Each structure stands twice: as C-alpha cells, then as structure tokens.
Amino acid sequence: MPLESLLDSELAFPVFECFHIAGFALAIGTVALADFRLLGFGLRKQTPSEITNNTWVVTLIGLLTAIFSGMLMYITDPDKYYLNWSFLIKVACLILAIVFHYTVHRKVVHSDTITGGGKVVAVLSMALWASVVFGGIFIAFIMPGL
Amino acid sequence: MLLSFTIWFQNIPLFIWLRDQVYGYPIALAAHLVFISLFAAMIVMTDLRMLGVAFRGQSLSDIIDQLRVPKRIGFILAATCGVLVFGLKSEEYYYNFSFRIKVALFILVGLHALVFRGPIYNRAAELDNQPLSGKIKVAAVISMLLWTGIIIAGRGIGYIPAPLFSHHFE
Numbered sequence: 001m002p003l004e005s006l007l008d009s010e011l012a013f014p015v016f017e018c019f020h021i022a023g024f025a026l027a028i029g030t031v032a033l034a035d036f037r038l039l040g041f042g043l044r045k046q047t048p049s050e051i052t053n054n055t056w057v058v059t060l061i062g063l064l065t066a067i068f069s070g071m072l073m074y075i076t077d078p079d080k081y082y083l084n085w086s087f088l089i090k091v092a093c094l095i096l097a098i099v100f101h102y103t104v105h106r107k108v109v110h111s112d113t114i115t116g117g118g119k120v121v122a123v124l125s126m127a128l129w130a131s132v133v134f135g136g137i138f139i140a141f142i143m144p145g146l
Numbered sequence: 147m148l149l150s151f152t153i154w155f156q157n158i159p160l161f162i163w164l165r166d167q168v169y170g171y172p173i174a175l176a177a178h179l180v181f182i183s184l185f186a187a188m189i190v191m192t193d194l195r196m197l198g199v200a201f202r203g204q205s206l207s208d209i210i211d212q213l214r215v216p217k218r219i220g221f222i223l224a225a226t227c228g229v230l231v232f233g234l235k236s237e238e239y240y241y242n243f244s245f246r247i248k249v250a251l252f253i254l255v256g257l258h259a260l261v262f263r264g265p266i267y268n269r270a271a272e273l274d275n276q277p278l279s280g281k282i283k284v285a286a287v288i289s290m291l292l293w294t295g296i297i298i299a300g301r302g303i304g305y306i307p308a309p310l311f312s313h314h315f316e
Contacts, residue, residue: 014305018298021179025297028180029187036216043212046204054201055191130180137176141169 013076019069026062028129030055031101034109038122048109048118063098086142090135097128152236153314161233165315171234178227182297185220188213189293196266196286198278206278207270214267237312244302251296258288 034051036042043051052059074081081087108121155161164170194200195209232239239245259267262285266273273282 014301018301021182021297021301022186022294025179025183025186026190028183029185030191032184033187033191042216043209045208045212050204054204055187058187058190058194058200129183133180133183134173134176137172137179138169141172 013073016069016073016076020066020073023062023065023067023069024133027059027066028062028133030059030062031105031129032126034105035122035126038108038114038118040114047112048114049112052106052109081139084139084142086135086138090132090139093128093131093135097125097132100125100128149237149240152240156233156236156315158233161230162315164230165234171231174227174230174234178224178231181220181224181227185217185224186293186297188217188220189289192217193286193290196278196282198283205274206282207274210267210270235308235315237314238308239303241309241312242303242306244299244306248296248299248303251292251299255292255296258285258292261285 033042033055034048037044037046037048037051105121105125108118111118164174191200192209192213195202195204195206201209262281266282266285273279
C-alpha cells in the first residue's frame with residue numbers, strides 16, 4: 001500500500017498510537033526493572049547485569065517500535081509537531097534518555113556494584129523516560145502558539 | 147443504574163476540581179501511561195520467562211515470585227490514575243464502546259487469574275524442576291493477548307465521540 005493512502009486512512013493514526021504505546025511501555029518498563037534493582041527493589045536475587053542481559057532485546061524492540069510508529073505519527077501532520085514546544089522538549093528528553101541509557105546507565109548496570117551513584121543514575125533514568133511520556137501526552141494539550 | 151452511578155461519580159468534588167485544572171487531564175493520563183509501562187514490562191517479562199524465552203538462566207519462581215508484589219503495586223498505581231481519568235467524564239465512558247470492551251477484557255483478566263493462579267502462580271517453586279508445561283505457556287500467551295487488547299481498547303476510548311446528551315457535569 002502506498003504510504004500516502006495509508007496515512008489518509010482514518011484508522012492509521014490510532015493504529016500507530018497503539019504500536020507507540022506498546023513499544024514505549026516495553027522499553028521504559030524493562031529499563032525500569034534494572035532501575036528498581038539498582039534502588040534495591042524487584043528482582044533482588046538477580047544482579048543488575050543479569051536483568052539487562054535478559055531484557056535488552058525487549059528494550060530495543062520496544063524502543064525501535066516506538067520510534068518508528070512515532071515517525072509515522074509525525075508525518076501524518078508535521079505542521080502539528082515541529083513548532084510544538086512540548087514535542088521539541090519530548091524529542092530532546094528522548095535523545096538524552098537514549099544516550100544516557102546506552103552510556104552511563106549501561107556502565108553502571110554492568111559494573112554490578114550497588115552504590116549511591118548507581119541509585120542517582122537509576123532515578124535520573126526513570127525521570128528522563130517519564131518526561132518523554134509526559135512531553136508526548138502534552139503535545140495535544142498545550143495552548144497553540146506558546 | 148450504572149448510568150446514574152457514572153453521573154454521580156463524575157460530580158464527586160475531587161473530579162469537579164480536577165476538571166477545573168487546565169492540565170488535570172493530561173497529567174493524569176501521562177501518569178497512567180508511565181505506570182502502565184512499569185506494569186506491562188513486568189507482565190511481559192514474566193510471560194516471556196513462562197514461555198522459556200527470557201530469563202532462562204533464572205528459575206521460574208525467581209521471576210514469578212519476585213515480581214508478584216511489584217506487579218500489584220504497578221497495577222494499583224496505573225488503576226488509580228485510570229480512575230482519575232475515568233472520573234473526569236465517566237458519563238461519556240458509560241456510552242463508550244471501546245471502554246466497554248476494556249472492562250470486558252479486565253473481567254477476562256480476572257478469569258485468567260481464577261484459572262491459572264492456583265496451578266501456576268501460587269506454586270511456581272514446585273514447577274522449577276519440571277519442563278515448562280503447555281499450560282504455563284498457554285497462560286503466558288493469553289496474558290499477553292489480554293493486556294495488549296486492554297492497551298488497544300484503552301487508546302480506542304479517545305476516538306469514540308461522546309453523545310451530545312451526555313454532559314451532566316456540575
């Protein structure tokens with residue numbers, strides 16, 4: 001099906017949204033399993049790296065699903081998004097969250113030593129991902145022109 | 147009766163107050179989605195362990211038992227935010243077909259628990275030394291299908307226009 005007729009369909013946007021929600025839920029939730037472990041909750045019999053060794057594929061699939069469906073949502077109406085400050089903040093938080101996840105967060109998780117610094121990283125990680133969700137929801141609710 | 151309940155419910159002072167807040171709805175909705183994320187990933191990772199796909203180096207009971215309480219907390223948080231979203235316009239939700247499907251799916255989740263809690267979730271440790279049975283895998287697949295359906299039905303709610311007569315707000 002050509003992309004244009006797909007985007008014209010009334011069902012397209014809600015379907016993209018469902019993939020988007022399922023994707024980011026898997027990504028954020030699996031990262032949170034490691035975050036909670038760093039904070040001493042959840043899968044305490046496993047080390048943080050044992051958790052991510054078993055969740056990173058789900059995290060990656062969820063992230064790619066969310067990004068791809070998000071891009072499809074964007075191109076249904078680019079004008080609605082590119083000047084929307086909530087969208088811009090969301091994308092900035094998303095890039096930060098991804099970079100943080102695959103650098104600092106990854107290093108802390110694989111060190112398998114629970115430190116105060118690790119707890120700060122866990123809280124930062126969850127705050128960053130949550131802010132991406134909040135930024136995404138607010139796209140549709142901020143006053144136009146702000 | 148259900149309809150008059152929803153009209154009474156949306157006029158509880160908390161929800162009247164929340165409707166007056168400019169960002170009440172999006173904040174409740176975003177928090178709902180964040181908690182859904184925490185909850186859904188715990189469900190899916192448990193299901194993947196039950197299917198023998200993930201956490202194969204960890205015992206079944208390690209994953210099921212350690213995530214039971216966190217899953218409940220996640221569900222309660224998501225449901226609390228869900229009630230806030232519902233309370234903002236429960237009368238509209240009464241007529242909403244997608245919301246009705248979502249409620250029906252929750253009833254099926256309850257049935258899933260009735261059927262599988264006893265033989266699987268309550269005795270995970272006993273199942274550790276056996277190969278994963280077909281029953282365990284069926285429970286995992288049904289769980290993932292039900293929760294996926296709940297996400298889709300939940301998103302669908304926003305796409306069904308409210309009937310014009312359903313605005314008995316105070």
